Amino acid sequence: MSVDDGIREFWTWWTTARERVVHAIEVERSFSEELIADIGRHVDAIGDLDWELCPGASAKHAFCLSPKGNPDGRLVTEVWRQRGPAADETWEYYPARQARLGTTLEIDDVRLDRDELVAALEVDTDRERVYARYFHPRFVDLPEDRRVVALFLLLDGALGEDRVERWLGGIDLADDEPEEAVPFHQLLEAVAELERTATREKYAILKGESEEGLPLFITCNMALKRIDHLLNTMHVAIDLAILDQNPQGLTTEADADALNAIEDELSAALGASAVYFGRETRPGHRVLHWYVPEDGPAERIIAAWAHDHPDRRPHVEITRDPGWEFVKNFV
Numbered sequence: 001m002s003v004d005d006g007i008r009e010f011w012t013w014w015t016t017a018r019e020r021v022v023h024a025i026e027v028e029r030s031f032s033e034e035l036i037a038d039i040g041r042h043v044d045a046i047g048d049l050d051w052e053l054c055p056g057a058s059a060k061h062a063f064c065l066s067p068k069g070n071p072d073g074r075l076v077t078e079v080w081r082q083r084g085p086a087a088d089e090t091w092e093y094y095p096a097r098q099a100r101l102g103t104t105l106e107i108d109d110v111r112l113d114r115d116e117l118v119a120a121l122e123v124d125t126d127r128e129r130v131y132a133r134y135f136h137p138r139f140v141d142l143p144e145d146r147r148v149v150a151l152f153l154l155l156d157g158a159l160g161e162d163r164v165e166r167w168l169g170g171i172d173l174a175d176d177e178p179e180e181a182v183p184f185h186q187l188l189e190a191v192a193e194l195e196r197t198a199t200r201e202k203y204a205i206l207k208g209e210s211e212e213g214l215p216l217f218i219t220c221n222m223a224l225k226r227i228d229h230l231l232n233t234m235h236v237a238i239d240l241a242i243l244d245q246n247p248q249g250l251t252t253e254a255d256a257d258a259l260n261a262i263e264d265e266l267s268a269a270l271g272a273s274a275v276y277f278g279r280e281t282r283p284g285h286r287v288l289h290w291y292v293p294e295d296g297p298a299e300r301i302i303a304a305w306a307h308d309h310p311d312r313r314p315h316v317e318i319t320r321d322p323g324w325e326f327v328k329n330f331v
Helices: 003-028 033-044 071-082 144-159 161-167 184-197 253-273 298-307
Strands: 050-055 061-066 091-094 104-107 110-113 118-124 129-135 168-173 203-209 215-221 234-241 275-282 285-292 315-320
Touching (some): 003 033, 003 061, 003 071, 104 144, 118 184, 129 184, 144 161, 144 184, 161 168, 161 184, 253 285, 253 298, 298 315
Antiparallel strands (some): 050 061, 215 275, 275 285
């Protein structure tokens, strides 16, 4: 069964199953093995996902899927949510695990208190992320391969999966408590401050060399995050000719202004149908990079724009890149 078929069957099944689940929660106050198996079977048909039920933020109950940290799975759960019903008074739906009120977690018979977690942290204001090494005194009671799982479950419980993805980077385990470690609540405060101040636009100019040893300049948005644009799965690279070159083959000031003007023209035409990552400049070429949805209008808009600028000899490449592997080369 394909993912699309699994999602379609889930929501068809849910039209009647939702009342059975409500009855189990509110009347029976327990779940039969048959109902648990039925839910699990329909979730498994979508993909390798976890599911959980919890109180809703506005509705009485919430049904959550979790991709278990898998970026491809998170795209699947996003499509699942997009194709499902709107929230109502009884149910709301989430494509990722939500933060929970409790501070304790039990895994492999080891009870972990989130308040005992400490972190040596660094706030990267360019990437708008918190990087940290984490230590918990009871991780030693877990097998090594379960400690990372426990850490992510603690972080997910505090922030929710999407906030972990959005605001945390470089999540590492420390074998011993780092000297510079601070209580976990200070990390949560750092995340809250990022949420308050983040612009999601922090451009940097990176300088390097091509494989041929030629100069290469990258201007890119270091704070752009896939989690905010999950359905933009197609990477668009638009190669334009530099017509007026300096001795290194790069743009003169006049040609840079001209290229910037036609880039702004494309940006205005695309509007919300695309997200801009940045551009690279190398001898003879300016390459623009965007991410667009698979079935949106962007390809048609770009083709029309390219047709209006034949002097730049535009070459457009569109490749599927749901994990934003291209972006990972720079941020």
